[in-house]
Amino acid sequence: MIKTLGRMIRTGILTEKIERVARPDSEADEIHAKLRGILGRALCIRQVDAGSCNGCELEIQALNNPYYNLEGLGIKFVASPRHADMLLVTGPVSVNMEEALKRTFDAMPDPKFVVAVGDCGACGGIFGESYASRGAVAHVIPVDSTVPGCPPTPTAILQAILQAVSPGQV
Amino acid sequence: MTPDSIKEAEGGLYSNLRCRKFEAGAVAWRNFAETTRSDGGRLLALWGTDDCDRDGRLRIVACYLNAESLAVVEHAMDSCSKPLYPSLVEFFPSALRMERAVADLLGIQSMQPDHRGWLRHNGWPEGVFPLRRSFNASTQYQLDSEPYSFIQVEGDGVHEIPVGPVHAGTIEPGHFRFSVVGEKVLRLEERLGYAHKGIEKRFEELRQKEGHKLAARISGDSAVAYSWAYCAALESITQTTCPPRAAQLRALALEHERIANHLGDLGALGNDAGFAFGLTQFSRLKEDLLRIHQPIFGTRYLMDFIQPGGVAVNLPQDAPQLLLDHYAALEISVSELRGIYENHAGVQDRFRGAGVLSNEIAVRLGAMGLAGRASGIAHDLRVDCPWHPYNDVTLKIATQTTGDVAARVNVRFDEIVQSIMICRELLTNIADGAIVSDVPDAAPGILGVGVIEGWRGPVLIALETGPSGMIRRCHAHDPSWQNWPLIEYAILGNIVPDFPLINKSFNLSYSGQDG
Incomplete structure (x- = not known):
């Protein structure tokens, strides 16, 4: 126990301040502003891997490490879509995951955001569209914003999430 | 080639490890697996290929890992409505899902009884094989989902817990079917293939x-x-x-x-x-x-x-x-x-x-x-x-x-x-x-x-x-x-x-x- 406490004290608080950058791709500003008013700064996120290579999942998981400390910002990942305000979707949507993704989206209460994470979620990425892949997430459910990158950095994902919930930052 | 003949292919295989390649008839294909197993070799991978454009044949290929080298064995079948080959499951149980995947993608069946789709969840029609040369990769079909027949466990107090494909955490998609009594797991059956993206x-x-x-x-x-x-x-x-x-x-x-x-x-x-x-x-x-x-x-x-x-x-x-x-x-x-x-x-x-x-x-x-x-x-x-x-x-x-x-x-x-x-x-x-x-x-x-x-x-x-x-x-x-x-x-x-x-x-x- 002493060793555990010692390690904790020596590690200290590592959480970093994240710069909130304005992004120019916001067409749905008005809706977003309304949603922000409703959600405040507490946000519940449900993540769905719709067929990714697992690279984006690793960077999304990194958001919970002490440097990014997502929960410290009032944002947490939840186990059920029924508790979620935001859906983070990764991967080109595989044909085998299409129905599960639609059902997850339908199970979320309104209002809801959808963020497609990674090049695959944004445009199908290297996998594209085929007999087994529907490509971009937007081909299957409505998407509010996208985070490019393969995989995108945790900072890029965090900025996209914050952009969706912080008033006056766009 | 007769069913029990096997010959070493000259040239034709390159690897970063030491390797040999063989062409085998149906019986020799099975015997090779048996010998490899008894010699302590392991099945590394199994895949199929469509060479109908080249010589009118479909091929099944197994790659074995021996003590210090690879052995790749190929068995060719004539292209017909139901190409069949001897299953390796008896010697290498891990071959089962690989054989099911080959059947889904190429329509080559192994002689084992489990014909449930593994990678195909009815996202493309039965009888369509995406890895055949004649298949156009950009063809899209409507998903026509149907229930998967999990193996049922019966008895007093046994119930099932289905989990997935969407899991509670930030992880990849897959389905787990637990048959439990109280909290104790009697059986788990996995169903994968959800992330199949071709x-x-x-x-x-x-x-x-x-x-x-x-x-x-x-x-x-x-x-x-x-x-x-x-x-x-x-x-x-x-x-x-x-x-x-x-x-x-x-x-x-x-x-x-x-x-x-x-x-x-x-x-x-x-x-x-x-x-x-x-x-x-x-x-x-x-x-x-x-x-x-x-x-x-x-x-x-x-x-x-x-x-x-x-x-x-x-x-x-x-x-x-x-x-x-x-x-x-x-x-x-x-x-x-x-x-x-x-x-x-x-x-x-x-x-x-x-x-x-x-x-x-x-x-x-x-x-x-x-x-x-x-x-x-x-x-x-x-x-x-x-x-x-x-x-x-x-x-x-x-x-x-x-x-x-x-x-x-x-x-x-x-x-x-x-x-x-x-x-x-x-x-x-x-x-x-x-x-x-x-x-x-x-x-x-x-x-x-x-x-x-x-x-x-x-x-x-x-x-x-x-x-x-x-x-x-x-x-x-x-x-x-x-x-x-x-x-x-x-x-x-x-x-x-x-x-x-x-x-x-x-x-x-x-x-x-x-x-």
């Missing part, structure tokens, strides 16, 4: 010199292993030698990938045992490692670091010192945290005796890589048949005998220490000079097999060249194919709430097996 068909649209980028994205946590396996296949076909410095940098990247994944898993395992401190500490160490990648390799994850002929980025001047300092600090932290895990009664109570995979079952099912080593199977390609630069590296295989979660944790701890030692050795002896050689376009119709020991176990890329620098066929194999069935055994008699912990202790790839 990677092998996609390869056929790429040039030989582009394929490494797709290979790196077969399973994002093993990007280095897969892109190296792909490049090893292409380089052996074109007889290109990667410059010594590039080979060392590849190994450095592979060991970093191993360390990063092990750190992530050790944190997640602590968390699943109710020790959030472990997650905080190890996820911090993993993040520190990824951050040092940024100035050294240019990215956090090394998706495009390895390229045909060498590597994409040279090591900056100050990198070796930076890395050596980093390893020193990492080693101290890992050793301190190992002590904390080992002396924490609550954590050890969850780790020890949970999810036991006995050596007998592990051998019978052909457990690969890390999971196998935790159950006493002392195989690691870096030692068994080292490819360059591993022939210059000292390494002892990390094994455990108990086969429980604690054993898989301990193998990870040991391997982090060993990987750090390998990295030090590589940096100390790093060669000067070029980091990439020129790779010519290969002639069509040549098969190359690249096999690399990734952090989970051996990954394989079988690449066949096409005309004008294109890929004709590329098969990727993840060790998760062999290891997913292990979890169905390891969970037996455990309680449902221990499943996340047991599952995480294997940490298998969904995307890698789904393709």
